[in-house]
Amino acid sequence: MKARVRRGASAFALTALVVTSCTSGDPSDAVGDTADTSNAVVGDPVVDREAEVTPTTTPDPSPTRETEPSTDATPPPVATARPVSDTAVTDTATTGTATGTATTGTGTTDAGSPAGDPVCSAQTDLLPENDEPVRVILDTDFAPDVDDAGALGVLHALADAGEVEILAVMVSDGGDARSDRAIDAINTFYGRPDIPIGVVAGAAPAGASVYVDELAAGFPNDVQETSSATDLYRRILSGQPDASVTILSIGYLTNLEALLSSSPDAASASPGDRLVEQKVVRWVAMGGTYPDSIAHPLGAEFNFERDVTAAINSVADWPTPAVFAGWELGDVVLTGAVLQTDTPPENPVREAYRLFNGGQAHRSWDLIATLAAVRGTAGLFDVCTGRNVIGRGGSNRWENDGENRHGYLRLTVPAADVAAVLDGLLVEPPGASP
Template sequence: MATGQAQPVKIILDTDMDGDCDDAGALAVLHALADNGEAEILAVGTCGRNPWSPLTIDAINTYYGRAGIPVGAAKGNAPLRPSRYTQAVAERCPHALHSAEQAHDAVELYRRLLSQAEDRSVTLVTIGYHTNVANLLRSGATGGAAPGLDLVARKVRQWVCMGGNFIGSPARDDLSLGNANFLIDPAATLYAISHWPGRILFAGREVGSVPSGLQAGRRLAETPPDNPVRIAYECYFGGEAKDRHVADPVTVLCAVRGLRDYWDLHDTGYMDLKPDMSFEWKAGGDGRQAYLLKKKLPGGQPNDRYVEGACEALMVQPPARRKP
């Protein structure tokens, strides 16, 4: 295997798959990593109630030859946000789900998969808001399985979370750069981060989102016209696939490949998160929280183009399992 890992990284991906097209790009990256033998996709869930989002996830899974991957959706009280692309993808691409109602309850799905998993074997990746994570932690013991908090503590190796702006030293976020993944369901974010019983690795916006300068997506125009990820980018930009920030693809890449020669790590201290979603990174803590740092080249410049290239190559990698 390319990473030298003995086993593929077992991934549950929780995504909003509505507002921004880079969620589709991130799912493409994850499928390419699975094709390479680097990842095993246990499930993909959406944390919102956009009715086309689960169908878009299912369409991308189907395109990559993995129609059997279970798709979850937030049920009950969850954010409902519009999308420029999900309806078009769902209407133009094959998928097994007929409606969002057919998707699994995301929390029930995650609980079932965790209860079946080996201890500390699953990586949870979130590239959206944290509604499902908070509800998972709040869930009680059902069907012979432990409460959600205990399941997470026992079964999850780490949570890789896209969100936050880690600016300055010590890092702080005054929200001047925005932070949608935290702000859309702030009560869920506060609960999830405050109650998470294990390791959290934050992929901040400065390593992949708008302030970072990293972009990818234009080369999706080289992929087949029926590629649902290409369609997502085309619809997002109004007709032509263009480059978009890589906040979510970077998060998936890190969750599977680790730091490698892509990033450095700040692994001391903890996030002191406020109810308004501003935070300061403070000294102390139990050593279970960390955030990514851009890695410098020998000349002192950030290795932005290198990380961009890794994300883009995976985004446009042809599916290995797609039926002709």
Template sequence: MRVSFLTLLAVIAMCATHRDAAAQTAADEPVPFIFDTDIGNDVDDVLALGMIHALEARGECRLLAVTVTKDHELAAPFVDAVNTFYGRGDVPIGVVRDGVTPATGRFNILADQKDDGQLRYPHDLMSGADAPDAVTVLRKALAGEEDGTVVMAQVGFSTNFARLLDSKPDDVSPLSGRELVAKKVRLLSIMAGAFELIKGKIHPEYNVIKDIPSAQKLAEEWPTPVIFSGYEIGLSIPYPSESILKDYDYVEHHPLAEAYHLYIPPPHNRPTWDLTSVLYGIRPDRGYFDLSPEGRVTIDDKGVTTFEAQEGGPHRYLIASPEQKIRVTEVQVQLASQPPVHNSSAKNDQ
């Protein structure tokens, strides 16, 4: 059978239309998202978690799991309390064992706070000792998703993700941890390192230096693209404490605002290190940040991060212009302070 040239063009155009429509549908799907946090060591983790819930309420992501690298019994219950506050108390939570920061933290005590004998912030995970291991939770979350779709955000230490890479095949998946990540993960958005001088000096960043071997492993072996949000980014985009004072009083008690007060009370403007990694991970194409050239990040034995440009390299880091910083501040305030919406199909084109 002979096919005319015009008919052939029509078929090609039809295929292209279907392909573009499929791509658009995929782009409109909520981002499967995993959040790994050292919650309790700083309050930006809490604001970042609130942002995730706001973005899920807008239909932009699905929070698959939260894993915790702070090894204190109240860290996971506090996460559960925040998740429950936003109507998602069933989100799986995994914890680190033998983690590097076992202290309570200034605000995780809110998980135990009671008023008239009742928990101020209801939740059902009462101790991290009752939570599953983070690696198990990560493997289950990844195994259940479509290939090449998951975005992972790490805003604490690299402990959990490094252990994930080392995990062996099990009942959850016949793949090793590295194979599972390579198959399921699209992007790792990580708050770690510093790619500018801070006050004229090289800055070994906290998330890196607390577990240098794990950070080195991640930098060397993680098999997907990695976007680093360096210390300089969050430092230059502080969260306005005026928002804490005015934007969260739609309820008598708000876990984000109370955590902020307990960490360092307003008028302190806290840098938004962790918020930037979440924002880029879920909204990478909104122009909030520019990116460095492709390259590779290396980490020395003192925890100093170095970036070397390399065509086709797996690593890039965020860059923010003065204009972008203004825009990012505004959107982070709007998202973090958004009231709970217990309908995950709700959308808002903020």
């Protein structure tokens, strides 16, 4: 395993080495979720919500996680940089000024790649390709943004179709919000009340939620006690066949870092990294912006930025193939409005969207990662292979290398086509088979 980033540092080390954000300020979300992206395809400009102000008549009243940082109840851990000799950390920017491969989306180079995108060498075998149900452990920062609730609903619909077995759900956000009970409310609605739920232990990013406590109090659930996510990961993985589990992370990587560094215990004699290497077939993550996070309005995507240490260590040290669904995909795929018209009031996912933004269509970051984790490219995506490099403040950039153990998703169809698939899954009633 490569050298890991340490949590905590002296004031001097922080001044010299601390991994901090490349941007500052409290920018607002200038483009509402109702923006027309139905014809967006690879090569279309990525909407820069910091530079392009397009008022809408029905703006999303709730802040989106990609543009307005939440108020922390528990401060995120401090990150310190890897040793200079470790090339896994390479800054993509040092001043917050967009340079390098940033483009305006006005041209293409190869097979629809945005200008500046490295040639995409498709390698679909990083994602599932057969008809066997995918064994999934979901890891979610459930509280801040409603797309986590939407992703869980999509995962259940895919389970009803016989495409996935949900082994467990892990919560990566800290604080007082009862995400475990809200998750159990959705699991219960879909007829799976016994799915085990693990919660993050120790310091973790946290923030307020506009829907979690309401779901926990207003819908049937019976969570009494939950295990630590690390302990539950180890128990679940140890009981699965080798190379059989897909870990799907749609939140902070706090739990994954803890899993990789975990010690042998009663569940398994293997340390965490060896246990993952033995039991996990792939990791699919919503995180980053591709091919370079300088295209992101804040210079770093939310899931990587909120726990930088975990992002650096997890991405660099993960021992199996990993595929990343970037911010740029979910930003143009809008889903969820159909929940208000096509599902009943007792659906907690519908209520989550109503509480979050009045039931409007919302960006689909986590739903896209969920779909790809189960259905693979599904005729909707390419997988561009190489290596994901995490740098300052959770920034990322893509490198072409010979190993090709990392991949990122790239749209190959209009955004509306992906939205139609996801909305179709969201409105499936429990027990239905699409």
